[in-house]
Amino acid sequence: MSATATDQRVFNFSAGPAALPLSVLKEVQDEMLCLPGAGCSLLEMSHRNKIFIDILHDAENGIRSLLNISDDYAVLFLQGGAALQFSMIPANLAKDTGKKANYITTGTWGKKAVNEGKKECDFEVVYDAADSNYNHVPSADQYNISDDAAYLYYCSNETIHGVQFADEPTVPSSVPLISDASSDFLCRPLDISKYGLMYACAQKNAGPAGVTVAVMRKDLLERGSATLPGYMQYKNHAEADSEWNTPPTFAIYVLGKVARWLQQDIGGLAAMEKINREKSQLLYDAIDNNSGFYKGHAVTEARSLMNVTFNLPSDELLAKFVDEAGQHELSALKGHRSVGGIRASIYNAMPTEGAQALASFMNDFASKNG
Amino acid sequence: MSATATDQRVFNFSAGPAALPLSVLKEVQDEMLCLPGAGCSLLEMSHRNKIFIDILHDAENGIRSLLNISDDYAVLFLQGGAALQFSMIPANLAKDTGKKANYITTGTWGKKAVNEGKKECDFEVVYDAADSNYNHVPSADQYNISDDAAYLYYCSNETIHGVQFADEPTVPSSVPLISDASSDFLCRPLDISKYGLMYACAQKNAGPAGVTVAVMRKDLLERGSATLPGYMQYKNHAEADSEWNTPPTFAIYVLGKVARWLQQDIGGLAAMEKINREKSQLLYDAIDNNSGFYKGHAVTEARSLMNVTFNLPSDELLAKFVDEAGQHELSALKGHRSVGGIRASIYNAMPTEGAQALASFMNDFASKNG
Known part of the structure; x- marks a missing residue:
């Protein structure tokens, strides 16, 4: 180079x-001192400014367009990384439901999700690839998910071990499929309608550190209790269009540019x-x-x-x-x-x-x- | 201009x-494509890279130096903004202690803290300036804090109403003082030893959106239960030097530059x-x-x-x-x-x-x- x-x-x-x-990076550099028409840097702009709200909507629409996401799903921009998702998911979707959360563990990130999940809810690891030091993913006949599981959670790509699911795990239609897609989000087309919730920290495949994208079926938003810490309740973020509090504006701005690059430059x-x-x-x-x-x-x-x-x-x-x-x-x-x-x-x-x-x-x- | x-x-x-x-902003612009000596942008660099760890430590030391913070305090870089602090503080410092959290409310941000706090713990608002539409702060004779309160929480500057405490509220020595300093952090010298915890979202006075600085007396780190969601337990962040998970690297990098500007350019x-x-x-x-x-x-x-x-x-x-x-x-x-x-x-x-x-x-x- x-x-x-x-x-x-x-x-x-x-x-x-x-x-x-x-x-x-060059666009970000060009606009660093003054976003065109804004009179200030993106870094200095209120998240309530219409220019920023348009940027946030552009980022959302870019992701919707790339993944062909229907209006049945919310697209949220959150903070706290996968670590906070590890807790938010069971707290919103399994806690106090009387149902067990099911997990497939194919590497370090799946294990971390299990460690946080079991603080929040009833729990079953339906497959754990530990014996092979996480060198593979299971086939559908290697695990069993009951019809009344709260959800099935898996990590679609385990960064540390370098293992990736070629296709989604098989789940009963009553069971929401939840994926940590932090390290393979937007790497290939997929059928979002198979998922209850897919989330991804941006800093691997979609942008800088500091923002986590959650694509969530809207009916699942209702499951979280209002007694949860407000930041942890997905519904708060969905109802406020990801501005329940100040969002990580710069990370969202870069994410939107990456989505546009994927669509326009890559195709x-x-x-x-x-x-x-x-x-x-x-x-x-x-x-x-x-x-x-x-x-x-x-x-x-x-x-x-x-x-x-x-x-x-x-x-x-x-x-x-x-x-x-x-x-x-x-x-x-x-x-x-x-x-x-x-x-x-x-x-x-x-x-x-x-x-x-x-x-x-x-x-x-x-x-x-x- | x-x-x-x-x-x-x-x-x-x-x-x-x-x-x-x-x-x-000019420094950030100059370094956007390639941080000197790094071979890549700060945005592209692992948070485990020594160059970034030095940047994180520089930001921490810049804040320590400006506020003369002793080793009795941890300086943490967190995500989730004040909104998550509204829940983390009572969850770590009051929940299950049998003690009441005390709050002084002098504006919108104090009210928001109360709304989240009361989900987590026993609770008393010892002063609320609502009757005046939040146009003042109380004097010490207008509120009463018992010796065994879990803490006293206040917001040192209420952005929306434009009211600021000239000095810290008076608390018994047994009661940790907790301040939301999001909108006046680093605006003037203060005596950190008066505080149990002071936190500030960076995006008003110290940097871009996406990082929250918490300055916390180390003995208080022990109060949070390991049953809390891992991201919400302050101790996890302190023990991992703010790298319990991927921190918001760019926001920390800019925060460090702002601290240096305050010290070197402003004095x-x-x-x-x-x-x-x-x-x-x-x-x-x-x-x-x-x-x-x-x-x-x-x-x-x-x-x-x-x-x-x-x-x-x-x-x-x-x-x-x-x-x-x-x-x-x-x-x-x-x-x-x-x-x-x-x-x-x-x-x-x-x-x-x-x-x-x-x-x-x-x-x-x-x-x-x-």
Whole structure:
């Protein structure tokens, strides 16, 4: 990448907060001192200002359009990240219902959701992939969900382990499906009508840290009790159009720009999925075609489009890999301490050139060190 | 202000999110595509990256230095705004203690805190200024706080009504004092050792929307039960150095720059207070010295340094005032619907020239229309 165009930017494989489209960053930069027509920076503008309300609605409509979300669903912009969702979901949708919340656990984020969920409600883990150190996702015949479960919760892509559901888990029609899509939101088209609630922190695939998008079937908004802390009740946010209190205005503004980039520059989620499949295939090919030098963590069927996780033959080679990759302007590749090895996060905004550069480096490194 | 330097920026009297120092916005703009030495934008960087952790610590140390905060206090960066604090405070510090939380209510924000607080704990409003439509703050002989209250909560500056406590309320030494300082944080020096907990959303006086600073006496961290939603337990955030989950990285980064501006460019909080007194006096003089044309909302002793609220003789003149002020590049002056009239918010980042321009406009407008 040219230093003049990008001011010494490198290919950034960070797992989150993560790469954003350069064109979006440039727009933000251009508008930083003064949003056109506003007389001030977006950072300085009241969230009640019509200009900001239009920005918020544009961001919402961008997401609605990309995912083809019907009016049966609310789109909310929240704070507190997945961590607060871990509590809000059971507190709103299971607590005091007499029903059990069901969870499928395929990695660290699912486990965290379980730890918070069990404080709030009756509870059952219907599948836990711990025995395999979370290298796979279950097939429908491996778990059982009763018709009167409060909901089924799963994490569609486990960032740390690099495992992703190819399709949604199967649930009885009476059971709302709830997904933590923080790390694969907007990576491919999907059928929102299958979901009761899908949420995503923006900072992996959709924007900066500080905003969480929740797409929620409107009938479920009614389940939360008014005795909950007001911020935790989804209905408050829905009724106030995400302005029950001051929303994270800047993060929403950037999120809206990312949605527009996806629609206009990329061509929508089907086009984005095609690119994501190409990028991930480059890396999985490098894992598979180097005579076993690299060992992938996820089983083939559960390989993530977003986070490619693999190990090297020794800790020494791992350290050497990270060091030499850095010299090739390939950064933030070290895996999470709980899994080790390498994690290459290739979210939507990672250009194909970045995946090509890493694949090429992997092939070279294997030849020289294998 | 010159159009070339500031790209058609006007004097922005928004109550929040609100004006930021132009020099801070310029730094953010310069670094938007690539933080020096990072290879990527701050927006794209992992919160576990050492560069970001240093930024977080710089922001914390900037606040510690400005307010002379001792190691007996934790400084936390949280999400969810004041709204979530309204619930976190009683849930951590009063719930299940057998003690009553005490509240002084001098405006809208205090009332909101009461509405959430009473869901969580035993409860007493020891003073409510509602009868005066919140135009004053009580003196110490107007309320009574028992030695075994869980805490005393108050809002040091009520943005909507424009009333501010000149000094902290008086509490027994056994009772932690808790302040919502969202709209006057860092506006003047104060003695943190008087407080059990002071919190502030950044978006009025200290940064952009999306981060809330909590300065909390460390012994109080222990009061929150582990059965609370994890995000709501202060101790989790303190033990993880505000990285219990992904913090709002960009807002913290800007907050750190604002703290540095306060220390280095302004010269600290005593210097800031002097400027704030001068700015507010310009506007209060314009209210007082125009033969009763303007009617201030707050009684003189409780006038806010941050939000100057007043009314005009008629709704027609009010509309004309707002319209003509806009033509003079004085924006966001309309008061909150619950009080009406004008609200001129003159937080730290409003330059003295802005207050001078508004005072001059007020004098002219009164001459022509009085």
